[in-house]
Amino acid sequence: MSGFVKAGLAVLVLAGVPFFLGDYHNDVYRKLLLWVTLALGYNFLFGVCGQVAFSHFAFYGIGAYSIVILLFQLHLPLPLAALCGVGLCVLFALAVAIPSTRLEGFYLALATLALGQLFVVVLNEGGEVTGGTSGLANYRLPEVLGLSLRGPAYTGVIVLLLVFTFVVLARLDRSWFGRACRAVRDNPEAAAAMGIDVARTRVTAFTLTSALAGVAGMVYAFVDNTVNPPIFGIENAFLLLFMVIVGGAGRHAGAVIGAALLFLLPFWLAPLVGQHHVLVFGLLVVAAILFKPSGLVGIYDSVRARS
């Protein structure tokens, strides 16, 4: 029960923040919450299950585009559109993961890299359906149960998404499945010997986190009330991987810290390095892998252990 109380408190606090922020900071806050949500999901795939994939933003985009297209071009009702969007993400995830996880090695990374590249091409070439390079705009979230969710209220929806994602992943992490994932990451042969179906565990983890990314994408679609291709490219997929590594792979706290740091860093770095903050990210990641594989969370742990 106390878990529910904690989750409820977290929702209240996080959803209360935007009422004290101006328009600009509210926008930054929403994007931050979305990045943290994505990083939590990616952390489960990469940090807990040990798989490198670059398709997280493609699935985020599939979610975002599919809900807009289903709602405003095919005129489906919202719940049905959301379900279809999740179904699409699951379908694509299975199509990529089943062949790629048949072999040992990093085929999933390559296949998802190709998928990420292709997705942006499809968006750009999609004509009327995807709106080409300028994307889709001029739509509004339909009323949900007679409520129109705007401004700080919609930030509440994002907070709910974040807490929902966190609760799902935290529970999974402590379940049989989470331990199976860690076993597959650390030693696939030993995991197989313990009776874990390695390929199925990998495919399930990939599909599940991809579907979560798709749900986050659906929420994102109504943040700016516009979706366009550049956001969903592999640049951001790289950034997500870097966030998890710098924060500390395999730990929820690591994903949160890494996402917050790398999301906010460009704001502080801009006067110093202009547009080249990605170079700083690259150096940070290499340094993290070489000197502190457990990431910022690891540094925090060792400081606390010493005092």
Place this chain on the structure above:
Amino acid sequence: MQDFLELAVSAAASGCVYGLVALAYLLVLRPTGIINFAVGEWAMIGAFAGYVLLTRFEWPYPLGMALAAALLALVGWLTERLTVRPLVERGAPVIAPILALLGMLVVFRETISLVFPPDPLPVPYPFGLGRLELGPLAGSYQSFFILAVTLAVFAAAWLFFERTVAGRAFEAVSLNRRAAALMGINLSRVTALSFAGGGAVASIAGLLVAPNVSAHYLMGVPLAIQGFTALVIGGVGRVEGALLGGVVLALAEQLTVRYAPIPSGYAQGVPLVLLMLFLMVRPGGLLKARA
């Protein structure tokens, strides 16, 4: 038929470039088990080296090419020394160097975009623009030049692996690291050499493709995807597989662009589709490794 032969020559030329990138992967992958995603960025740096040496300084082509290859061999060697060696010595899991190289991918690309202007930069053709007809085969000078250079590189790689002691040492390491080390093979030297060789081969690939597409800091990732797809198609077991896979991929791409009624941008989907197809139907690639 004429149309198809013309297409075949140009497909063979781009297939050779993919094959070279695949070879650059293979040189690192076989002795170390590391997939080096930064290989596309090495090709990109090779193209920029071509721009600086051949366009800016107007060096003679063979000299510029040799220096570009040497430069990238140095970059490859340094990358191994600074980011891979410490991890291997610490006994980090094999994913750690792969992730470190991913980080380096971004470092390489952003460094180039910091130093050079963002517009595509011209790299000259070694023999200018012109058409060569050899019996029924016809294509640009550049296509034939790419074919010739690639065949030379693959012949050299084949000779190295099959006929030299150092090459046999590579093979031994790729078969069994520990046994090779016990036989007195210096593992760290083989690893360093494999990265240097990968850098040199990647830079040649970049230099060959650069005149057609111009040097641009975003050209690396597509090359990395195409090269790896070529590797999966051909099979990682044998050197010739890289070349065969590259040509198959390029042919599939060009046939799609030429004959399929879809926007040409979708040709970027061909590697993904082929990758999935081969992983499902023939995961070992076209050429089986020799026993």
